[in-house]
Amino acid sequence: MLSDPEAGQASLQYGLTLGSRELRTQLAKILAGMGIKSDLDNLGIFHNFSEVMILLGEVFINPGDVVYYQSPQDLNILQVLAEYYGAELKQLSSGILPPDAGRVKLVYISNSKQLSPEAKEILLDMASKLNFLIVERSLNGDSDGSELKLSDKEGRVLFLGAFSEIPVLSSLGEFIPLVYLEASSQLMEKIEIAKGALTLCTNSLLQGMLIKALSPYVDGKEVNFGKDETQISPEELQDLLSYRGERLMPSEIREILKYASIEGLLYLAGGVPDPQLFPLDKILNIVNNLTPEEWMEALNYSSHKGLPELRAAMADYISEREGINLTEDNVLITNGSQQALDLIGRFAERRGSKIITESPTYLGMLTAAVPHIGEEDILHMDLRTPQGLNNLSQYRTGAMQSGVPAPVIYLTPTFGNPAGYLWTEQERRNLIDVVKSFRNQGYDVLIIEDDPYGELNYTGLNPGEELIIAPTFLSMYPEGIIYLATNSKVFSPGSRIGYIVGDNQYMDEFAQLMEELEVEVSALPQLISAEFIKSGMLKEHIQVLRREYAKKARAIDEALRKYMPEGVEWTPPQGGLFVWVEIPQEWGLDLKALLHDVAVKEGVNIDGENVKFAYVPGGAFSIDHSTDNAVRLCFATATVEEIYKAIHAFAELIRQHRR
Template sequence: MENVTDLFAPRLLKVQKSFIREILKVAANPEIISFAGGLPNPDVFPVREIQISCDEVLRRDGYEALQYSTTEGYLPLREYIAAEYNAGYDLHIKPENILITNGSQQGLDLISKVFIDKDDKVLIEKPGYLGAIQALSIYQPEFIGITLNNDGVAPQELAEILNNNAIKLFYTVPNFQNPSGVTYSYNVREKVAAQVAKHNIILVEDNPYGALRFSGSDQPPFRKWLGPQSIMLGTFSKTVVPSFRLGWICADHDIMEKALVAKQGADLHTNYFCQKVVHYFLTHFDMQAHIEKTKQAYKKQCDAMIGAIENYFPKGVTFTKPEGGMFIWVTLPRKIPSLKLLELALQDKVAFVPGNPFYIDGGGGNSLRLNYSNSNPDQIEIGIKKLALAMKKLMEE
């Protein structure tokens, strides 16, 4: 064999390695204060409860819990998820509408596999979730970006894009978006849904952070207006633990059938034991108290970061104020490239993710994403102060 790279499938050649995962390697140095990753706060992981749940599942189900299982997923867990949707917004979700996946990231891959061929048009927020850009890219779509404002995308811009392009799929994260922390207002949701309803497209609503709202009031999912025209992706990564890799796709029958085939080809089924353990945890412990504890922790961390930003960041720097989730989006004055800021910050042992990789069209060069859920308030104060100094240095140059 002369050159293995000549043998690679063209569909993979343009897909970048995750930039964040590369920064995380640097940020893994314990001396670095890292606002780069998107890791949940491990202090809230329910370690004791998960240990009890593991023991109890093994004691109760023994051999059966360790066997192969169905592609759709553990029925009681799917029933639980459907009931949660219906309790919140009366969405008429049945367990048959839920496919348990290996994290919501696999949900993204399966949906891409079901819908996207080369050059199909996919609409995504600017900035957009990097993991979605990566998952979708493998299927070689043409990405079209739509600006994300502080209350969601602009319905008028959406109308124009949808009228002028045969979009197949609109991918959106309407609650505490990764990377911006932005939440769509009720008004914007309603108008976006009205536009989408006029076209033969699918709206994919990815909602990993919705349960982690620490201020403001909950907003309905797009499904309220769009019904089967929307697919919802969910996950237990942020509300229970990420290591189990448990998420789900919620969609109507025809899409489910295809997603099931896609999943069978990928991995037959999601980890059965973990599904049972999480179901045991959800139904035997006080989930409300657990979520409340998680929200309080994130609120404290977010308040610490916003407070430090307000105290130290130079004039001309703007930032979002999230009502939940894990991220703040910072915009620097135009002439300051965030990649340059990253170089300086890393010398001073602070890490973050520059904005550019979150843009499918090369924008975002003067913006950055800050994560607050994986640093304590003292680290946040020190890290933000250092970042502010680096910003001032660049602004004076």
């Protein structure tokens, strides 16, 4: 798979939240063989059972809700619902719910064959009357294990299976831990949004391996597509949602990611790395040279904290780069940084902390944190300015007086997302000084430094050019910072590996959260990443990326200068993948409507050519509409020529629609 450039690139790239279309199509064919009709909207591919359980907990479970299970063996998989989400777990006797069943939300059936036909009928009937959902666990991928799903008239049954149990894949054993869920589209839509906030998407490498393994089996099979149209009423769905489920924010970017597949559309939207720059040969080489012992490890489960070799490799890498002293105990591995952001939200919720962040801020942090703490607990402050620091001090005084716990400060200070700004060393020092003074008085403010782009620095590349760097917050104040890193922008987003790095006092709290949630990251991508880092390939590869992305950064700045009307403002990108473009408010542009209705649908005519393009409207990057008059442009994916054309068209769109 890695030796085929197209499949190889797809297996290293970000994927759709619910999983690859190709794999879902294959899955639909397999399910069709069991009599289950499903369209792509009804299917999702997930990393493992614990991810599915976290998502079900997230969307549906409030503390005190009751979850019934069929067999004590099911307790294992359902534990997270009790331990983290506060569900009460009760065993079902002979498939019948007692009259004092409580506020039932889920019934987990691991072997529907054991239920009598009457019991099945009663269960489905009660699900409708009491408004609960049934999760039916597929039995070894055979058609007899889908009996509840097949009689499901109201879309209340979610069908859950493991790929490793599909007969043709069973020889792979635990090697591919991915699992799937089939559900009516309205339920799947909620789960998709929750998944976007939790891990963004599923590991592309493992999905690629499955696609390859399944194709001889399913190719040529006819599939009876058709949406699972059975739907619960909107009122019943609302009643099923947990408080987190009610707060889920549909992500603008997830919607816009779907535009990426439109033929001919110039894509300056999602922060998707250039697939041409993936180190395909090097990864192939690593995979081919894994020893039998390493394959054994790759076939096995990892641990909640991640594989020790990857944690140690990352600790050494960052220690050397930052001149600090980290060990593997200072590093935890997550399913992409997105999962780290989800954990930050949970951490803040547990402490009763608000999150203070800049405006604009990374929207993935907002979508991750809001379900846990609510929009009202996110505050925007520009902490680069004396005014912002003053606001922080005032906040502290008020909070201390009223007994509100210390906040968490979330920043992307180095070529961040979306604005691409670089905080100066002095600005960093000023904030650290304030935070230190708070902490000396026992006010435990924690700074989260999210840094996917710090190494993509395009300054100092040409002879005579000055290299502009600012030290990381981590290097300046290791005991007060949680630092987030990711494979996504410097190696492979499809590998879904993120890193939480920090002082042991905080790492213990994060490790505990991960244990409660049973966070598991697949072993194979961890082993590949460890080798990529240890061998020095990561360091080398970053130099290639710097040179290549610098060309595009220069191109987008030149194109903006050439085409944008006077009054439009941006900061020339010195690193990262984005430019933040601000358009005067008084021009009255609705940048969201213009994106969907004009830029993507109608297109803009330039030089006799109709040009369609996509950007991300700025409103997505704050919760207070303070950024509605801006857009985020990503220059990573498009070619230099496409960048010029898209910016030309964008400038024209602004001219045509401004007041």
